Amino acid sequence: EPEVTQTPSHQVTQMGQEVILRCVPISNHLYFYWYRQILGQKVEFLVSFYNNEISEKSEIFDDQFSVERPDGSNFTLKIRSTKLEDSAMYFCASSVRGRDYGYTFGSGTRLTIV
């Protein structure tokens, strides 16, 4: 069964440094998303991306966050100048035609800011 692949599975980064989380969505999917889950808390929406642009973002997704689909296969989340509170599991998801067709989530990247 097709999968959404996320790398790395675990990333430790010093506070203030930049980090890039990588995702390879399912090849025929057109909608892409990032969610995060702080330990013990709810899964939270960050951003949706369609047709090479952000279609929606949450209040969490401020100027330190950016997304990119640089080569038609990878989908990346960049966090500039990381803070301790950015520590969380970050999940990438993709969908063939949007929410009503179900999302496929990746297994996540555990980001630890030290």
Place this chain on the structure above:
Amino acid sequence: DAKTTQPPSMDCAEGRAANLPCNHSTISGNEYVYWYRQIHSQGPQYIIHGLKNNETNEMASLIITEDRKSSTLILPHATLRDTAVYYCIVSSQGGSEKLVFGKGTKLTVNP
């Protein structure tokens, strides 16, 4: 999007049906009911969704009451691997693509 209410936890015996309830009394006419689950901090997994008719797929069945104010997700023959947090999410079609996750129901399937 309408708010949902789910019990925080449930237990089920292996091989029996697991019936997970969800209340969404403020649901509006164009809002769908989605079910996802999350197995031990893995990424959420899509299960099923519906508007007003009952739905069934290879994973589960979704029963929506006639007034649409509540629904039940049924796992017909629960296995130990179905132990997970189950999320009921209500969201309108069109416009926003995001899913708003609540705390869900922690289902424990016991041998």
